[in-house]
Amino acid sequence: MTEAMQLVLAQCNTHVGDFEGNLALCKSIVERAQSEFSRPVIVFPELTLTGYPPEDLLLRPSIEPRVQVALSQLCDVVTTAYVIVGYPRRIDGVLYNAAGVIHQGALIGEYHKWCLPNYQVFDEKRYFEPGTEPCVVAIHGVQVGLSICEDIWAPEPALAAKTAGAELILNLNASPFHRCKQNERLSIVAERVAETGIPVVYVNQVGGQDELVFDGGSFVMNSQGQVIKQLPRFDDACEMVTYPFGPADVSEQAVTDQLAGFALTDLQEVWQALVVGVRDYVNKNGFPGVVLGLSGGVDSALTLAVAEAALGADRVQAVMMPFKYTSQMSLEDAAEQANRMGVNYSVIPIEPIYNAFMSALEEEFEGRKPDTTEENLQARARGVVLMSISNKTGKLVLTTGNKSEIAVGYSTLYGDMAGGFDVLKDVPKTLVFALCWYRNSLGPCIPERVITRPPSAELAPDQKDEDSLPPYEVLDQIIDLYVEQDCSAQNIIDKGFAEADVHRAVRLIDLNEYKRRQAPIGVRLTRRGFGRDRRYPITSKWKPGV
Structure with missing residues (x-):
């Protein structure tokens, strides 16, 4: 018989490499949840113990014992709760992006991320090997499937979890912000729900890490594709929702009002x-x-x-x-x-x-x-x-x-x-x-x-x-087409822009890569910000503007 469970969405701001600080944050959330709720199931973001993205820290030999110490100490405080937390795991010399289930002081299940993103700001294939098996754990009478971030963007992991008996999917995320990203997340998760008929709990981290900003916005989507809970954007939050959930648990007007409270305009998001x-x-x-x-x-x-x-x-x-x-x-x-x-x-x-x-x-x-x-x-x-x-x-x-x-x-x-x-x-x-x-x-x-x-x-x-540049209303459109959409100079001209403006702008973009390599980092807002997203050679015979 299914028992009601109290799902705690721990949308937190971790610090890369700060094992002690990240562990202390997790322990405080676990201890509070165990004191406030009778049967909490606490879901943390991806790679919580290391912070995300740890980049080449994952190549350091000392990372493995540090993860083990943090994981062991977290297990020590988990009693009545079930805790789902992310960390890197090395098995037989192979490193995985893992999510573990902890209960009564022990690790009772572990999932390894299937889909490793290797585009834009992501380069997880540099560090991790993909998992191959679903992980479904019985929690309070519910078969709970695990997935990590990119797994929810492809059909296969969720379908595999369903085949393995999952009735609920918990998805741990470290999903960085770019403009309009939250709408993309909601749309993708709705696709997975429609394919499987399984509700999804999506937990994202929040906070800045170098040029990346993580915007939170964690949410719960029921089996009808309705968002019944969403956490704030750009801020720490830790909130509970009771499972099983369905349309009867919350009115359509309540859902609409809640989402409206967290909806942000483009300018609000960017700010x-x-x-x-x-x-x-x-x-x-x-x-x-x-x-x-x-x-x-x-x-x-x-x-x-x-x-x-x-x-x-x-x-x-x-x-x-x-x-x-x-x-x-x-x-x-x-x-x-x-x-x-x-x-x-x-x-x-x-x-x-x-x-x-x-x-x-x-x-x-x-x-x-x-x-x-x-x-x-x-x-x-x-x-x-x-x-x-x-x-x-x-x-x-x-x-x-x-x-x-x-x-x-x-x-x-x-x-x-x-x-x-x-x-x-x-x-x-x-x-x-x-x-x-x-x-x-x-x-x-x-x-x-x-x-x-x-x-x-x-x-x-x-x-x-x-005096020396096209009007910014024109220049910004050319930059968007050339840098973010990878249009050629001729493509841009064909869209109605003056040939002289286009050739001057794209030539300057190509020639000034050497300056950008020496520029300080800054907040990433788009899919193709200068830096991690766009890596062009400085020394090149590439014809400028082509």
Whole structure:
């Protein structure tokens, strides 16, 4: 006879390599659940004990004993509960991505992940061998099948679990965010439910790990394909749902109301991803705070707003570094935003630094006309100032380049690219503007004319970005087609874009790979962010733009 079970969805934020911290987190959740519920079944995310993704830490010989110690100590606190937790497991020299079932102090079942993703940011085939057998465990009279993340994206693992007798599938995930990802998850799980007639509990991790952001959004889908429970996005959560569940357990209106409470617009999703990405990168790496150059322009304005939301005003320092080409408007707007946000603010003119550099280079530059070298030197002077503040205070330098600029190389090596984390690395310029308006909808923050005036690096008199680039409304579409959709130059031209704009843009994208290799990491928002997603050679005879 089926006994009611209390499924606890443990949507948690782990720290890669922190076995002690991850174990302590698991133990606290288990102990609380065992004290609050009579028959809890606690489901943790994928590779909880190591954190995800552990990357080449999986190749270290010492990882195996550390996993064993953590697993043994977790078993010690599991009494009345059933705990399903993820970890790497080596058997006969073969490493698996595993999910174990713990009850009454013992490991009573173990599943090895079948489908190993090896695309976009994933390279699990580098480390793991695929499992070949389903795992179905009897829990409170219910036959429970296990699966891990990518397994739910293919029909075979769920069908195999059904054949083995599964009545319920628990799916452990470390599924990183990209725009519209939650809708994809819901759609895929609905397909598995329709194929098998088996309800699915989908538990995802949350938090930032280097450039990846995990957005949670764990959910329960019944055998009719209805989502009867969803946890918050971008935040830790630990909630219980009783099984068996069905349409009668919760009204259609209650389901609609709950999902509406967690539904996010595209701008809300992106904003939260940026905030979580910055917060966890800074905090998990132990930085006391951040410092950034505030120019009076839109990119640094948005970067400052994200940093303040992530860390609080007292941990953020903004530095205005004017030069003779800096407008009065920029000076006023930077000061106004810093004042509105209550961050630490200072003004350090760079003209004396620039002049000292130019004096030292006078003989080297003799007989040569001024060009972009002098413009880049301004940016590099600012980079020296920010990195010196970082060196002295321990604060992390946030760079402010957006995806559009990074794509075409509209940035200066060892200048505005100097720093440890680029908040806007995967944010195209048109989205920067939209996010600024969104942030202002939450309360006064960015001066309106920062958003409405024509973008300029202010490295030369009356300089405008569009003097040397196509309008951002055009450029961003070309970048999307070429970088994220892998369209050829001719494909893009055939879609109605001007041939000159297309060839210039894709040529610059191809030629500036060497810069991007030296750029700091930043929050990933798309399927093809620069970095882990897109790996192109620097040295190549590939014809630019083809």
